[in-house]
Amino acid sequence: MQQAKTRSCPALFLTAPASHQGKTTLTAGLARHHRNQGRTVRVFKTGPDFLDPCILERASGNPVYSLDLWMTGAADCRRRLHDAAADADLILIEGSMGLFDGTPSSADLAAAFGVPVLAVIDASGMAQTFAAVAQGLSTFRPGLAFYGVVANGVASTRHAELLCELLPSSLRCVGTVMRDEAMTLPERHLGLVQAQEIGDLEQRIETAAARIAVTALTDLPPPVVFAPATQAPIPRLLADTRIAVARDQAFSFIYPANLELLIALGADIAFFSPLANDPLPVADAVYLPGGYPELHLDTLSASGVTKATLHAHVAASRPLFAECGGMLYLLDSLTDLAGATAPLLGLLPGRATLQGRLAGLGLQSVELEGETLRGHTFHYSSLQTSLAPHTHARRASGTARGEAVYRHGSIVASYLHCYFPSNPGATARLFKP
Template identity: 35%
Template sequence: MSKISNLLIAATSSGSGKTTLTLGLLRALKNRQLEVQPFKCGPDYIDTKYHDLASHGHSINLDLFLSSPDHVKQLYAKHSASKDVCVTEGVMGLFDGYDRMQGSSAQIAELLDIPVVLVINAKSMAYSAAAMLYGFKNFYKNIDVVGVVFNFVGSESHYHFLKEACKDVGIEPLGYLPKQADIEIPSRHLGLSLDKEFCFDHFADKVASFIEKHIDINRLLEITKQERPVVSLADKKITNKNLKNAVAYDEAFNFFYYENIEYLKELGDVTFFSPLWDKELPKADFIYLPGGYPELHLSALSENKSMHESIRNYIENGGKLLAECGGMMYLCSSITDKDGNVYPMVDVLKQNATMQQMRLKLGYRSLSYNGQNIKGHEFHYSKIANAENSISIAKIYNAKGIEVDAKLFRYKNLIAGYTHIYWAQLDLLSLFE
């Protein structure tokens, strides 16, 4: 059986630099002409977009709240089948899950038997790193922490102390990243920035060069080499129904799980369209309006009246449409920006979305609807200004099973809400029954 390098880049806490290391490593491996497959622990749909840009591939979410262990194993084996290297970016700290370790990077590493490479923020730290490394190596024996990369290192002599800590703990030091402002990723209010002004290719190549200089990539690939995962039988057989599926995809709408789109391809054809620039919907049996950054394109979205009319006609005539977060906001009567300016929208949902007095709503969601337990994730700053006038068709709970005030709306065959649903294991069409 052939071998493949598998590694999970984890951290002691958020902000340690695992995303920067992951992106630079993905680009460095691509520049070496290696076939690399990126993965992301957890529900994040923005980090995966950066993975796509860095690797010129498709990053896959591995999430044990949204999906079953068998589904995660199937995804990992399927997408790694023809690759040379698999790089999985962790979420938060290594052991941080939605309930203790549940849903954590460590749980993914254990399930898939992936070697772990730690990233540690070493600013203002020397030999004390030994105690931290010892704890992360020995806290949970069912995972294998094989190496460490230190970030924000002040000098070569600083790194010498850190290497001594590694030696005494038995974890291999793989290099360090000095503090350098121009390899830090700019941020926006909703996760990482996807601004056009941010030249990602130039940034990725710069970080890749930086990592090639400071990290022993050859050794990293050597100590993480394993037997290639075996592709098992698919956990769900989907029957092709020859459906025509249309997915909104442009600067305003682009947050979706790759595997959801793969599911639609199993149902039939998938066409992409732009609510920003196209004048009408394509012919379709099912429309998907994902989340994104509609608040950054309010004028253009509001002015495209012919698309509004096309969507209204589709819905009024019984067309099936699922809208999530930003897609749901677009279907409201209006969206108010943070300065109080009101922009008319599609006006199918008789409610108003607003960016004023922004407060973060974040977390896993379980939706009890139509006899199904639907899993998803919520991450937004906007709100529905007159939500008290709208009735939810589902009971919605957080990861602890506590009911939350989120809602799922329905009008004819339109289903809409703030939750980003993971439907790769669902009977999607049964939602509309």
Template identity: 35%
Template sequence: MAQIPRLVVAGLSSGVGKTTCMVGLTIALRRRGLKVASFKCGPDYLDPSYHHRASQQTCHNLDGWIMGQDAILETFQRASRDADIALIEGVMGLFDGASPRSPAGSSAEIARWLQAPVLVTVDASGMARTIAAIESGLLHFEPDLPVAGLITNFVGSQSHKNLLQEALRQLPVIGGLPKRPDLAFPERHLGLSTAREQAVPQAQLEAWADMVEEWFDIEQILEIAGNAPSLPTASDVMEQPSSTRCRIAYAWDEAFHFYYEDNLARLRRLGVELVPFSPIHDSRIPDADGLYLGGGYPELFATELANNSAMLASIHSFAERGKPIYGECGGLIYLCESLQDLDGKTHSMLGLLPGYVTMKDKLQALGYVEVETQDPSFLGDAGTRFRGHQFRYSTIVMDGSITESYKLRKRRNQELSREGFRKGQILGSYVHAHWASNPQICENFIQACEAFR
């Protein structure tokens, strides 16, 4: 059995300040000498960048629909192994997930699987006795869910927070933050911008920690987390291999940094030496047997990417040797012929896939998808299935001769489409795939790279 103090910081909806509370609480706990393991429910890449800054530890995604219960338990226990406490930020509202009629993919599902007490963040601005109705709903909608307290955000004063506590009948108010527009994190698309140092200075994160120490009952939070029951030890805890099977270079800089940490951890545990490089700043890719181009914001750095002719030539040389190249979303864009930005300017990209990408000012795709491959590739035989997520503001026009290796089924409406653009050993897709949904894919990719050792 594994005894890990833990709790879920959930919300009634998006935009109630979950990430702000997570950041402030994480730093406040670290000031007490505690090592904090952080997690994010759902397929989000942005909030984890804040958790990483706050905890100085890698943040892991936990997604019930994509990963399944066994992988959730294994990832959570592995990443929490040496921590004093684990904090898990929810996604959207507490009960929101892959379906409006089931708990699949929701924060509530993760809390139940991990037997983790839940603190629910509420926008309490302009509210008093109504908080009691919210409390009643939280306690009775799914009675087996361990809701342990409320965080009442956007309160007008300490007196307002005390008034809310007086209105409640069972749950404690363990904290709450006032509105501070001067300390708000920058936003882009559907959520926060990434927590890059130049965009979010450390002093801004520390200021939220100062407020958490003033407005939260941290001792009560530690007591709630410490009362979480022991978990059965996960069976699939793989140890680090004794030898290196292959080297995979992966893009990591301002333009490319959206990876599921669990995917990278699986590669390492199966014997891969992962070598980061920057398509913006470096002149060549490292010596490697495979190439992994993750998601990100290549449109924000299109000029720098297009002007780095040495890097473009280096990747072309890599491709000419027939080594596997895998690109997701931003990585797919980089693999294409060109990218047209929102100002209408066209930037040359790698040109390894015959595609032309156009950025849009409105969302083009969002949501869970299930993939079934239609032909053999380094991911596996035809008929290989896995799950992932789409989130994009661009469209792509691909030359009709390209192989479309994926049949996509959207989770929400079961709509079918074709995607997954393959040319030889080059494969690119808008889908952010999570290999916990089919661990054999990770092994297949490694074996394809091993052939070039």
């Protein structure tokens, strides 16, 4: 067998000292700028995220996959980067939170694959201190390849001068991006507003691209060499299995890699929309992913056709796997942040309430029938149910108990969002009739 060869491609890792610095906006603008120049741009997102990747996909025109040394694994990261380098003119990776936050961190990922780091710093409210923050990021971890820094949210030409005044000669400022509400991406409690809900998203991305066009980021970064990764053949454990997947604005938190794995396992995928009151397609199993059911309570409560066909599916003892928002949809009722309550499917006993503070966050894994799936949790609701948990997930770090996993007849449900490629065999068991 011929051994796969290394591939090289210009690549850049966009990070920041913290969240809310404008990473996604500038990554989208950078991707769109180079796409407008006729280049093929592949973008990746660090860590678990469903919202940023959809915006980055719109900007680049290509699917956006998650990279995480723990959740997706180093081999999965290596394979996806190597595959992208086959046809990309530029690879961009957007980090999560701050450069050194988390275990593993964005810095760990950048170092693992030798991708140079570009720090995006929101400069509003600071002047010469910008240089101290930039220098701290660039020198905190010796050996980390550092490409430069971008000042975001700059107020004026004079402000830009003050920001760069004390930067050491060894640290390059590759751009100062002026403050511009026309390119700002709107947010809500779980992060950015979904791409399909932003009516002027194209205009916002193009505005960001225009801001990038007057910086040194118009130049391609140096090429990075990406090594190949071997992948074990995926057995067709779901051959002749049809899986109905809910997908609309209420249920959109789906890793592209999850659907691709189900197909590689042999499954046939059929989508349906509870918001459109679609009947459940003829299917052997159902996947209810996470999303924003709390924003569509009245519509979901009135979707009688979807409700009746899901009830029939469960009554026939066919598998149903639900994650986070999908699990909330199964409950007797859900109360939103304004205090409005609506009855939902009533397939899982209990009720949930949205709250103003974060209730669950972090990387976790769960063992089901001796097989371990990795994933993450991120939610603002609390659940009250008479069901005893079937098991609990384990946190990637720390000693606190992870999310509960419930079994109720043919239903498996949890707040945990699973990354299916972390264990194809365990994934197949969730959907196998």
